[in-house]
Amino acid sequence: MRVKRWIWIVLDSVGIGAAPDAHRYGSSDEQSHTLRHVAEAVAGLQAPHLAALGLGCIDDIPGLAKAPVQGAYGKMQEQSYGKDTTNGHWEYVGVILHEPLPVYPNGFPPEVIEPFEAYVGKPVLCNRPASGTEVIEAYGPKHQETGRPIVYTSADSVFQVAAHEDVIPVEQLYDWCLFARNLLTGRHGVGRVIARPFRGSPGRYERTHRRKDFSLTFGETVLNRLTQQGHPVTGIGKIADIYGGSGITEAIHTTSNDDGVTQVVAQMDRQSSGVIYANLVDFDAKYGHRNDPVGFARAIEAFDRRLPEILGRLTPHDVLCITADHGCDPTTPGTDHSREWVPVLLYSPALQAPVPLGDRKTFADIGATLADAFGLAPEGPGESMWPLIVNACSS
Incomplete structure (x- = not known):
């Protein structure tokens, strides 16, 4: 299978349970499970399309069925120090930040x-x-x-x-x-x-x-390698800002999750190859940080209702990747991000069977998979999931 186009959507803050090292970040992080807790707030998520991609198979999430499943599914643990957007997004593309970035609990000096x-x-x-x-x-x-x-x-x-x-x-x-x-x-x-x-x-x-x-920027990534090979990389939402424009060939601003999906759909109609990479920030900004679990759950359901617009535009040479960058559990004390596992869902119409991806050791597995799918030589951290996908695809 040769990939022509990679559609990548980050559900900002949609974590799926406390990470093994959550205790290092505080008791709220140890209690966090963003997806389960927002699902409980509405007595079960109504998100059948995400469930069909395998989201309900990763963990027990009220409302999400475990079958039938059409996609590849698993969860990823962050290796970078911290639990911020910067850390998560840069780790995706092969940069693991082992040293903490400075924080200012007493304000700036x-x-x-x-x-x-x-x-x-x-x-x-x-x-x-x-x-x-x-x-x-x-x-x-x-x-x-x-x-x-x-x-x-x-x-x-x-x-x-x-x-x-x-x-x-x-x-x-x-x-x-x-x-x-x-x-x-x-x-x-x-x-x-x-x-x-x-x-x-x-x-x-x-x-x-x-x-x-x-x-800040932290060096060359798989996005730079793709653009150097002539592949377009379109950043939708705050993606271009997160990478300081590095490795991004076109930036599209958005006003909301709904607008973000609209822009992804429109770009799929325009861009026939390369990467379309979007961050949907409302889960984080409007609901996680504001301790609104019901609003958070309804936003997930709203995204799910629009997901068929994306799925219907995929060809057998496309891959859809849905993940998250950290958690932001709106039901635990405080308003900060939470150190959580994040889901990873991969789907192509070429898939012939569901694919359990297991517990991935680093977010960098996405970048390694992206590179492998486009035929780039392996570089940096991360283990490609591409062989698992190819084995389950039609030729």
Whole structure:
């Protein structure tokens, strides 16, 4: 079997149970099982298409049948230190981050904040770990009154800057974040600087879709190798931002999960080869971090309802890959990501039988499989799952 096109969808934060090393990250992580807990919140997920790809076979998830199954299914353990978007996505493509990226549980120190304040011309507000929605409610009125940027972080390695679009033009916010990205290097090299524009009035603030991530890059990946061979790699959602544009030939911005699926479908109609790679962030941003298990479950069901639009466009020379980058269990204490196994589902119309992929030792198995499917020589970490797929495919 020769692959012509790889459709890759990351269900951001849809973890599937505490990882073996979850105890290193706290008691909430040890209790986490994002998929099971959100399914329990609605007395069982209604997601028959994901179940048919094998999601219900990976673990016991209320509502998901274990048969019949058409796809290849398993789960993956992260080897990189941490539980952030950056760590997960870079591990997929062959970069394992063994050293922790810096975090700031007490806020950013003077050597970071003072030059940033000098650049923007105003002192910052907050400068501590905070929930993104709560921080704009707490500091939004003062920000609107003074124009001072709201700077905050989380348990992840992030420097986040929130500003009201009617107070600070979005392009100016991006400029501030680019300065911060250039400032935050070396021992202060956070994984991402994130622009967080918002709108509205006190009590009715909402973050807008014009968020932008400014990420570190960590060297060449399988995506670079694919583009060097002439394969197009389209990043949908925040994919291009996560990789700092490296290995991405086209970037498409999205406003929601639903828009993300719409863009994937439209790109499948335009792009006949290479990689179409999307991140659907609403599970994380709208429901996981906001402790909304019912909303999280309904978002999974909404994605499942649209999945046939993608499945119906696959040819026998296409592969669909669905996975996640970490957990964000909305039922455990706190609003941080959770250190979890993540599902991996692979499907092609050429598959003739279900394929158990087992427990994979690293997220890098996806990158190794992607390289193998496109005929690239093996490089870096990860074990290809491609032989298991080929053995179950028609010629």
